[in-house]
Every structure is written in C-alpha cells, then in structure tokens.
Amino acid sequence: MSSVFNVGFWSYVGVIAGIYGILSYSLQLQFGYCGLLNFGQVAFMAMSGYTMAILVVRLHIDLWAAGGISLVVAGLFGVLMGIPTLRLRADYFAIVTIAVGEIVDYLANNWSSLTGGALGTLNLLGPTNATTYDSSWQALEDDVQGWFAHLLGSAATTVATMAVVWVIFAVVAGCVAFLARSPWGRVLQAIRDDEDAAAAIGKDVFRYKLQVLAVGGVIAGLAGVLYAFQAATIGPSDFDPTITFYAWTILILGGATRVIAVPVAAVVFGILYGGVLFFTFPPFSWFNSAQRSYLQLMIVGVALVVLIRLRPQGLLGRREEALIG
Amino acid sequence: MAERTAALADPGPVDVTSLGSRPPAAPPPLLDVRAVAVSFGGVRAVEEATLAVPEGAFASLIGPNGAGKTTLLHAVSGFCRPSGGEIRFAGERIDGHPPHAVAGRGIVRTFQRGRVFPRLTCLDNVRLGGKDHPGERFVANLARRGARRRREAELTAQARELLGDVGLEAKAGELAGTLSGGQRKLLEFARALMCEPRLVLLDEPMAGVNPTTGRHLMERIAALHERRGLTVLFVEHQLDVVMEMSDLVVVMAGGRVIRSGRPDEVRADRGVQDAYLGAWEATRPGRAGAAVDGGTEGRGPEGRSPERHGEESRQRQAGGEPGPVEPPRPGERDGR
Numbered sequence: 001m002s003s004v005f006n007v008g009f010w011s012y013v014g015v016i017a018g019i020y021g022i023l024s025y026s027l028q029l030q031f032g033y034c035g036l037l038n039f040g041q042v043a044f045m046a047m048s049g050y051t052m053a054i055l056v057v058r059l060h061i062d063l064w065a066a067g068g069i070s071l072v073v074a075g076l077f078g079v080l081m082g083i084p085t086l087r088l089r090a091d092y093f094a095i096v097t098i099a100v101g102e103i104v105d106y107l108a109n110n111w112s113s114l115t116g117g118a119l120g121t122l123n124l125l126g127p128t129n130a131t132t133y134d135s136s137w138q139a140l141e142d143d144v145q146g147w148f149a150h151l152l153g154s155a156a157t158t159v160a161t162m163a164v165v166w167v168i169f170a171v172v173a174g175c176v177a178f179l180a181r182s183p184w185g186r187v188l189q190a191i192r193d194d195e196d197a198a199a200a201i202g203k204d205v206f207r208y209k210l211q212v213l214a215v216g217g218v219i220a221g222l223a224g225v226l227y228a229f230q231a232a233t234i235g236p237s238d239f240d241p242t243i244t245f246y247a248w249t250i251l252i253l254g255g256a257t258r259v260i261a262v263p264v265a266a267v268v269f270g271i272l273y274g275g276v277l278f279f280t281f282p283p284f285s286w287f288n289s290a291q292r293s294y295l296q297l298m299i300v301g302v303a304l305v306v307l308i309r310l311r312p313q314g315l316l317g318r319r320e321e322a323l324i325g
Numbered sequence: 326m327a328e329r330t331a332a333l334a335d336p337g338p339v340d341v342t343s344l345g346s347r348p349p350a351a352p353p354p355l356l357d358v359r360a361v362a363v364s365f366g367g368v369r370a371v372e373e374a375t376l377a378v379p380e381g382a383f384a385s386l387i388g389p390n391g392a393g394k395t396t397l398l399h400a401v402s403g404f405c406r407p408s409g410g411e412i413r414f415a416g417e418r419i420d421g422h423p424p425h426a427v428a429g430r431g432i433v434r435t436f437q438r439g440r441v442f443p444r445l446t447c448l449d450n451v452r453l454g455g456k457d458h459p460g461e462r463f464v465a466n467l468a469r470r471g472a473r474r475r476r477e478a479e480l481t482a483q484a485r486e487l488l489g490d491v492g493l494e495a496k497a498g499e500l501a502g503t504l505s506g507g508q509r510k511l512l513e514f515a516r517a518l519m520c521e522p523r524l525v526l527l528d529e530p531m532a533g534v535n536p537t538t539g540r541h542l543m544e545r546i547a548a549l550h551e552r553r554g555l556t557v558l559f560v561e562h563q564l565d566v567v568m569e570m571s572d573l574v575v576v577m578a579g580g581r582v583i584r585s586g587r588p589d590e591v592r593a594d595r596g597v598q599d600a601y602l603g604a605w606e607a608t609r610p611g612r613a614g615a616a617v618d619g620g621t622e623g624r625g626p627e628g629r630s631p632e633r634h635g636e637e638s639r640q641r642q643a644g645g646e647p648g649p650v651e652p653p654r655p656g657e658r659d660g661r
Contacts, residue, residue: 187453189449197513199404
C-alpha cells in the first residue's frame, strides 16, 4: 500500500492531469461555449511542441521566446484550419478535425528532416547528435524545487513541475472564465445554441468561430509546450489521437460549461487513469502491467458511461442546461 | 391602426408651386424586391417575385403553403442567395449579402419556431441584440474594459425595458429554454427590437401558439410597431389578423407575387380569392351555408368569430383610404 502514497508518481500524474486539463479548457471554449466539435485538438499540441523544439534546437532561439512563438503558430494553425472548414456542418467539421489530427501525426512521423521522424526531437540534428531543448525549463524546475525544499524540507522534481503546471492551469482557468462570462463569450454561447438566430441578429458567426478556433488553438498549444517542456524530448507517439479523447473525457466528466469543473475532473481522471497502473491492491493487483494499460481505458470508458447515464451534465455541470440542451 | 394607415397614405403638406404639372414623386420603398427568383437545385421556390414595402408599413405576406413566402423571407434576410432579380433596402442592394450583414443594415427577422438561445437567460437573449458592443469584439473585450462595462450597463437597461414591453420582465433571469412557445416568440421579438431595426421580418408569429396568446402577441407587436415607427413585414396564415392589422397585404402563390395592396383591395381580387382567400371568405360572418374547408393545404385560413374584427379595422378596410399600395409590376398579376 505504501506505493499508493508515492509522491513522485502522483505528482507526475498531477502534471499530466494538469496538461490534459489545459487541453480540456481549449475544448471547453470551442465546444462547451461555441458548439464546435473538435476531435483533432492534439494536433495543436503537436504543432506547438514541435515548433518550440525546432526553434530552440535549430535556430537557437531562447526557450521562452520559442514557447511564445509556438503558441502564436498554434493559433494561426487554428485560423488556417478554420478558413476552409468552418462553413461545414458540425458533423462534417468534426470529421475534418480528425483528419487534421491524422495529417499532423503523419507529418511528424514522416517529415524527418523537419521533425526528426519517428525518433522525435532527439533526432532533430541527426541520429548521431542527440539533442534536447529544455535547459531553461530545467533551471526553472530547479528554482521551484529549491523553494519547495526551503518550505517543506525536501521536494521531488515532479512536485516542482506539478506546481508550475497547475499555476499555469489556474491562469488559463481564469482567462477562460473571463472570456466565457464576457459579452464575447455570450455571443459564442448564442452561436452554440442557434447559429442561424445569432446571424439573424447581426453576429458574424464565421468570424467568431474562427476566433474561438484560434484561441482554443493557443490554449492547446500551451498544453503542448508544457508537455514538451516536462518531457525533455517529444516524438509522434506523444501526440496520439487518444490524447484528444482524454481531454474530452475530462470535459464531459466535469461538465462542458463549468470552468471550475475542469480541475475537479482532471484530478478524478488522473486518479482513475494513473491509479489503474499503480494501485497494488485487488482488483488491480490481479492484472499485470500490460493488461492494466487496457484496463485503464476500459475503466475510464465505463466511468464515462455511468456518468452520462446518471449525471448527463457532468460532475459539476448545470442539470437544467443539460435538460434544455 | 387608422392613424397609422392615414399617416402612411398621407404624404403631408406639399408645396404645389414646386411641382409644376408632374405629380409628387413617391418616396422609394424601404424594401424593394424586384423579380427575385430562388432555386434549390431544379426546384424554383420563388419566381420573379416583386414587392415593395414602404417605410412605416405593417405589411403581411400571405399565400398557401409552398407559395414561397418563407423562402422569400430567407432571401431578403440573407439566408439564401437569390438566383435572379435584386433586393434593395433603403435604396442599396442587399441580395447575396450574408445574414449578419443584412441584419447590420437594419433588417432583423424572426423564425417560425421561435428560435431563442435556450441555455442563456432571457436577459442575455435580449442583450445579444445590442449593437456596437465593444465587449463583443475579442480585442476590445480585453483592452477597452471601461467602454465595455458602460455599454453593457446601457444594453442591460434597454433589454430590461424591452422585456417589460413584451411582458417578460419577471422572466429576465430564467433560461429562455424554459419559456412556453408564445413567450419564446415574444422574447425573439424583443431580441429583434434590441437590434434597433428599420425593418422586422416575422415568419408566422402566431404559428404554434394558441389563438388567444397569438392574438395577444400580435397586439403587442402592433403596439410596439406604432410606438417605435417600425416597418414590419410578417408572414401569417391567420387571415383575420392579417386583414385587420395590415396596411399592405402581399399575396404569393406558386412562387410568385400575385397581388399586393390594401386588405380590402386584396380581398376583392378575384385571382386572390381563387388562389387563397376563397375558403376564408366563405367562413366569414354573414356567409350562411358557407363551407369551411379547414384552410389551404391543411393549415391555412381559419374561421373566426366576428368580435375578432375590430370596428376600427372594418372602417379602415371599407373606407377606401388610400393606403400604401404599390402599383403592380409586370408579371405580378398574371404570374401564376
């Protein structure tokens, strides 16, 4: 049982839950508030993660500046994706987003001269010149770890990483809450409810959707950059399409239109998802680690089905909205 | 209503010395639809439709189901692109413009089903109609917070007033999705008014609402039309209401405008009688033994009690005051 309380493991789960939670916020803005079904959001993570790594390794740009540029690139990628696709009906748009995710994955795997191919960013300068990009991030982690050590006596690196990720998470949550409650967010919600009626009162639906795709892209890009920072090296397998569905799981678990629901759902998701791999008591102990990775997905899936059956609005969602919607 | 009709009919004092021998030029109509056609694939839903609505009119568009009324409304409001003809609003062409651009010019429409934003409160629904809100622009929303707050306060006050006008002030904080059908239509109308339109297009405002509520709704719309000097064009099947309230009636059948004029003129028109009004006229009081066929194509005219026709309306319809009658254009009369 002692391993259940392993700080290093759980703080790592906290890091990943925080990053996926940030990705969920991008979906919350796009789907929860604007009704855009995006199943390719991981492509924005990959786009920004790779952009950051390439800028640092190839062009020797400062990590933080490269991170900022990569967010802009992710936002522009949203605009680029939106211009030809946003006039499609919702279901066709959703299909296109899946295709976009696959295209980015395909490029990451096969455009080796740019992305390092299947080996990822480690291979950016060639197979004989393994490289990383995260020295500035490690320095920040060391600083934060030092502050924690000063306060608590000792702290694992992953605790410092988790703290940084969740501080950023809180900032993103504040921004999403501000946007959602603003008149701009009100127009998004009107578009979500009935885009024809919104257009009939003078709202340029296409422009708003493009904006929300760009803003969502920036937020997803932030998740991608954070993922790349903490991983030290990234490859195509880090941006598997299932990551988009983890973010969707968090969103649906919590409630699609409640900003406060995302951190709660991210923690629940982290415990469910990470715990299946790590818990050493029955029934988890009956399975070996290979079986547990499948069990992981099954348990998350069953939890989702049960939740949708019992609380369609999510853990913290508004029931009346779910009934009306 | 009589005052409104008189005002529309009377061009006001005219300086005859400036006119010479020519009659005074009529002001251009606010909405001018000329030979508009709308096709969906091989189906021509609207063919060569021509109509004109003067500023300040309370005009109705009637006709059997499938006549092309709603399609024409779609074309005017930008929801479908005409395949021919032109649409002018206040003298400028608007055909082919997207709906938000049409709304921005001052044409706001409602829908048959009362399309509100169900997961927003009634107050938010109406506030959304507000124009020039810095908070609705992404950058200004972040950068001009003072201006945003001031405009939000102004719009909130206006929205509450409009909710009061349509009798929904007590529902301001409730989700619009919890409203009844009639209340949704009222909310949708309040939202349309919030856009400060010059022309409101109402698509069957009484559809799906019980007759009493529908009547109440139309009375409120008419009262707001009077008070704000709005121009209204509405599609409706309740012919009693149409004939009583309209200054101008436009009749469509088979995708064409077959007649437009004052209610009494339209009612007297043989072609209109044949195409649409016959069943309704037959059910009116004083037509003993008349058969009621339940309306055109199953949902048209309905027989109504005599008290539904107000005295004022009867006087207006019988009195022959020159209303805002548009001269029929080529192809209108014999277009069927």
